[in-house]
Every structure is written in C-alpha cells, then in structure tokens.
Amino acid sequence: MEIIFFHSKSQRRNVGFLLFFPVLFLACYREPVTIIEGVEVPLTPDILSHEKIDSVIDGFEKIKFFELDTAYISYSDPLDKFEKKLKKLEYSIVKGRDVFKKIVGPFRVMHFLSHDKYYSANLNNVDANLEQYWLVDKKMLHMLLDLILELERLGYDKYGFMVRCGHRNPRCNIASKGSGQSQHQFGRAADLEIKDINKDGKSTDEDKQIVLEILEKIVDDDGGLGLYPGTMSVHLDSRGHRARWNSYKSPY
Numbered sequence: 001m002e003i004i005f006f007h008s009k010s011q012r013r014n015v016g017f018l019l020f021f022p023v024l025f026l027a028c029y030r031e032p033v034t035i036i037e038g039v040e041v042p043l044t045p046d047i048l049s050h051e052k053i054d055s056v057i058d059g060f061e062k063i064k065f066f067e068l069d070t071a072y073i074s075y076s077d078p079l080d081k082f083e084k085k086l087k088k089l090e091y092s093i094v095k096g097r098d099v100f101k102k103i104v105g106p107f108r109v110m111h112f113l114s115h116d117k118y119y120s121a122n123l124n125n126v127d128a129n130l131e132q133y134w135l136v137d138k139k140m141l142h143m144l145l146d147l148i149l150e151l152e153r154l155g156y157d158k159y160g161f162m163v164r165c166g167h168r169n170p171r172c173n174i175a176s177k178g179s180g181q182s183q184h185q186f187g188r189a190a191d192l193e194i195k196d197i198n199k200d201g202k203s204t205d206e207d208k209q210i211v212l213e214i215l216e217k218i219v220d221d222d223g224g225l226g227l228y229p230g231t232m233s234v235h236l237d238s239r240g241h242r243a244r245w246n247s248y249k250s251p252y
C-alpha cells in the first residue's frame, strides 16, 4: 500500500526540490581536518584557559606507578633508579588518537609525550588504540598558557615558539643526555624553541629575551628556567622552588 502525504504532484515536487539541497549538503560536507603524521585530525579550538587544560588532563584515565605493567617499568627506567620518586606520581593513560588532543594553546598531547617506542608504535597505527603512559604537571601547562596570554596582550606572536619536549621517561632522558635529576622525568618541564616572537620576519636573540623576561615573572620562585645562551632554546619547569641556570649544558 502506498501512503501519500501530499495532495498533488506539484506539492510533492516542491518538497522534493527543497529536500535536495540539505541532502546534497550533507553528502558533500566534510568536517574540517588537518593532517598530522599522515592522520586526519578534526580542527578543534585552541586551549586558552587553566580550566580547559585541567579538564583535558582530568579526562584521561589515571594509573599509579605500581599498577604499570612490569615490561613498561623495566623499559622506561632501565637503571631502576627512579621508583621512589615516580611512585608518588599519577600517570595519564593516552590511547590512540588521544595524542592529537590539544592541551595548551595549539599544542597537543603528542608534543609533551615521551618519544619512545610506545609513542612510535601508537603513531604507526592510531586505530589500534595502543596505550602510552604520560606524566604531566598541570602547573607547568598553566605557566605555558600564561606565557601565551602575556605574549598576546603585549602584541607579540603568541604562538611564536614550538614545544620541543615535555615528559621524558628515564630511558628517554638518558637518550637525550638530560641531567640525572631532570624535571622532564616527572612531567614538570618543557623545552621551547623560540621563533619570531616580535613579528619582524626573523628569529633572533631579541625574540628569546622577550620570552625570558615574561617567563621570569611567571615561573618566579615556583620553578626552574634554563636560558641556554647562544641557542633559541628555553627550559621551564614547575618543580615548586626557584632554580636558574645560564649554561649550555642543562643541570636539569
């Protein structure tokens, strides 16, 4: 039996015509994406408040050091030196496409993860939903956001830097020749590469000095600042007390 909703053929034609456009739109519409490491990632707003940072971090399932699988513990801490310090901390479990989530400004979880074999295995097949363990201190991310907001307020390029590294488990820390006491091992540090902050078309020591001056006030007595003269790198951390160094080699 045929159910007829419309009184005449012309009414049916009109409705058909009106339906054509939304259907065509839905058929053609694709969510805007960006390509990262060969993977299509949806465009999402930048993270520009402390509350948003906290809610992304809080969204990850957590695991304690003693709950981690033993293969990961012996891989990530091969010298078996850090159990005492690491067991006080809570790891976030990052799975599959979680690595692409923005965590502060335009920077993503992947920028702050240990770049180890778990990281590569996940990126090689994000749909397998492989797990990685991540240490990150919200306070350090808040400091980075405060830097972004202050650069913007002063009229500079708020995103005129890159995040080179965040959490380094002890194995990654040895590989990158970090100090044995590096705050990166506890997720409290980030290394930045300074670009063209003052928008004059080049990246020079002037750009770096702008960043250092702002970070000096933000980090203050709550953490460490490594100046690395002669490079465009800066280290900041949220260790909870003041530390400063002005050498080429990092003591932290």
Ligand SMILES: [Zn+2]
Residues within 6 Å of the ligand: 184, 189, 190, 191, 226, 235, 236, 250, 252
């Ligand atoms: Zn560092």
